[in-house]
Amino acid sequence: MTTPKLAVEHVWKSFGDRDVLCDISLQVANHDVVCLIGSSGSGKSTLLRAINLLEPIDDGAIRLDGTNISEYGLDENQIRRRIGMVFQAFNLFPHLSVRKNVTLGPRRALGQSASEATARADDLLGRFGLTSHRDAFPDQLSGGQQQRVAIVRALAMDPELILLDEVTSALDPELVGEVLAVIRELKSSGMTMILATHEMGFAREIADKVCFLDGGRILEEGPPAQLFDQPQNERTQAFLGHVIEAQRP
Amino acid sequence: MAERAQRRRSALIAGASTVVVFGVVIVLIVSAPGWDKVQQAFFSPQDFRASFPDIARKFKLNVRMFLIAEVFILVFALLLALAKSSRSALLFPLRITATVYIDVFRGIPAILVIFILGFGMPGLQIDGLPIDPVFWGIVALVLSYSAYVAEVFRSGIDSVHESQRSAARSLGLTSAQTMRHVLLPQGVRRVIPPLLNDFIALQKETALVSVIGPIEAARQAGIYTARSFNYTSYLAAAAIFVAITIPQTRLADWLIARQRRRTGTRGNA
Ligand SMILES: Nc1ncnc2c1ncn2[C@@H]1O[C@H](COP(=O)(O)OP(=O)(O)O)[C@@H](O)[C@H]1O
Ligand SMILES: [Mg+2]
Numbered sequence: 001m002t003t004p005k006l007a008v009e010h011v012w013k014s015f016g017d018r019d020v021l022c023d024i025s026l027q028v029a030n031h032d033v034v035c036l037i038g039s040s041g042s043g044k045s046t047l048l049r050a051i052n053l054l055e056p057i058d059d060g061a062i063r064l065d066g067t068n069i070s071e072y073g074l075d076e077n078q079i080r081r082r083i084g085m086v087f088q089a090f091n092l093f094p095h096l097s098v099r100k101n102v103t104l105g106p107r108r109a110l111g112q113s114a115s116e117a118t119a120r121a122d123d124l125l126g127r128f129g130l131t132s133h134r135d136a137f138p139d140q141l142s143g144g145q146q147q148r149v150a151i152v153r154a155l156a157m158d159p160e161l162i163l164l165d166e167v168t169s170a171l172d173p174e175l176v177g178e179v180l181a182v183i184r185e186l187k188s189s190g191m192t193m194i195l196a197t198h199e200m201g202f203a204r205e206i207a208d209k210v211c212f213l214d215g216g217r218i219l220e221e222g223p224p225a226q227l228f229d230q231p232q233n234e235r236t237q238a239f240l241g242h243v244i245e246a247q248r249p
Numbered sequence: 250m251a252e253r254a255q256r257r258r259s260a261l262i263a264g265a266s267t268v269v270v271f272g273v274v275i276v277l278i279v280s281a282p283g284w285d286k287v288q289q290a291f292f293s294p295q296d297f298r299a300s301f302p303d304i305a306r307k308f309k310l311n312v313r314m315f316l317i318a319e320v321f322i323l324v325f326a327l328l329l330a331l332a333k334s335s336r337s338a339l340l341f342p343l344r345i346t347a348t349v350y351i352d353v354f355r356g357i358p359a360i361l362v363i364f365i366l367g368f369g370m371p372g373l374q375i376d377g378l379p380i381d382p383v384f385w386g387i388v389a390l391v392l393s394y395s396a397y398v399a400e401v402f403r404s405g406i407d408s409v410h411e412s413q414r415s416a417a418r419s420l421g422l423t424s425a426q427t428m429r430h431v432l433l434p435q436g437v438r439r440v441i442p443p444l445l446n447d448f449i450a451l452q453k454e455t456a457l458v459s460v461i462g463p464i465e466a467a468r469q470a471g472i473y474t475a476r477s478f479n480y481t482s483y484l485a486a487a488a489i490f491v492a493i494t495i496p497q498t499r500l501a502d503w504l505i506a507r508q509r510r511r512t513g514t515r516g517n518a
Binding site for chain 1: 412413415416417418419420421422423426430431434435438
């Protein structure tokens with residue numbers, strides 16, 4: 001059996017006396033895309049933040065290539081460099097130009113030279129149609145452009161895994177498409193990704209595996225065709241019923 | 250068109266009411282029974298002319314003191330703010346020290362710090378320790394004002410949204426790099442106006458250093474008064490202080506207005 005790229009094993013996390021992640025276990029194979037679905041507050045963001053070591057976990061283990069990365073005393077920065085993260089609200093650095101947003105990580109965290117980092121940034125910005133915006137500041141861009149820059153910023157670190165947390169939820173509907181197109185391209189280039197998403201159609205299209213979270217537990221998981229068409233758990237059925245109702249035009 | 254007419258009417262009313270109010274105040278003052286004496290003592294053109302050059306010359310000392318103090322305040326206050334904002338358990342002693350320092354020095358009137366250092370330090374008679382009161386005056390101002398400015402810096406750093414830290418850390422930046430490249434540049438930019446206000450206050454307070462001996466502008470005005478029994482020299486000193494602080498006050502207001510305009514029209518993603 002091959003080691004999965006990422007393995008989440010019996011992870012628990014609480015805020016105060018509130019359990020937010022309860023015995024979460026999840027495996028992500030190399031080059032796979034896993035989608036996390038579930039209502040707001042179900043723990044999707046917390047799980048992604050825990051994987052990126054932004055949120056310490058109370059119990060369980062998170063393994064990257066088989067190595068436990070949630071162990072106390074490891075160099076977290078070293079590990080975060082291997083895992084990219086894209087946020088719902090973009091979280092670009094407003095005081096830096098697009099190009100500097102992209103080069104900050106490679107320069108400071110990877111120690112690349114300015115010219116090396118800039119060349120790579122320009123390359124990626126070109127690949128995603130952002131060349132004409134590279135000297136702009138984030139607040140001069142549309143939401144869709146900002147989110148594409150945020151994805152490029154994560155990619156510039158050459159991550160082994162990218163976490164995307166509802167990256168289209170803050171966008172106007174007409175801007176969602178351009179960001180989804182970028183994610184599609186990442187998938188076809190073989191990038192391993194975990195997406196928290198409310199875009200059920202997109203999850204069905206892109207996911208190798210879909211996990212339904214509810215109250216901090218993974219209640220059901222499976223290939224998209226199975227989970228969307230024949231959900232077994234009645235809470236999954238109820239959730240999908242609501243969402244499909246809401247997303248019907 | 251109607252809007253322009255409206256605006257012109259507002260300007261007219263503002264102008265008229267200003268003239269009336271100040272006119273009444275001036276008439277009241279000038280017609281007061283003691284006005285002639287006061288005019289002689291405080292508003293004598295000859296004394297203004299006679300005292301001004303010396304005061305202006307001594308004002309150079311005020312300028313020197315606040316320029317030097319401001320440089321050291323920026324550095325020291327920033328270090329205090331960073332120490333107080335640090336989160337690592339290792340730096341806990343530093344955090345406590347900074348917190349106590351800021352609490353204590355914000356509580357002590359600057360003039361007491363000036364007295365204590367200005368008379369106390371030279372009194373120790375330690376070899377190599379400067380005895381120049383100007384030196385100790387500057388040190389006292391730095392110690393005192395750094396406590397305020399540190400809090401200004403810290404409020405700026407704190408005002409940067411937590412999501413910026415998450416974004417920086419997710420790139421693998423260390424917490425020091427996150428502070429240096431992400432939080433500090435944004436935080437400092439936001440607090441430039443209040444920082445300027447603290448510096449304006451400091452510039453006036455350089456006059457306090459005269460209590461331990463140095464003759465700066467305000468003290469020079471006092472010397473003139475003692476000699477001539479005329480207080481116009483104080484007015485001359487005040488005029489000099491106002492002349493340098495008003496442009497800075499306008500600048501601070503302008504920066505604040507600009508900032509408000511920006512955050513008003515542009516959302517912060
Ligand atoms: N820093 C925090 N402190 C306290 N509670 C939190 C914190 N972050 C998230 N929570 C709580 O954890 C639960 C799960 O949140 P989250 O992971 O953001 O869910 P989702 O992303 O699925 O909407 C929510 O009830 C939320 O209120
Ligand atoms: Mg969320």
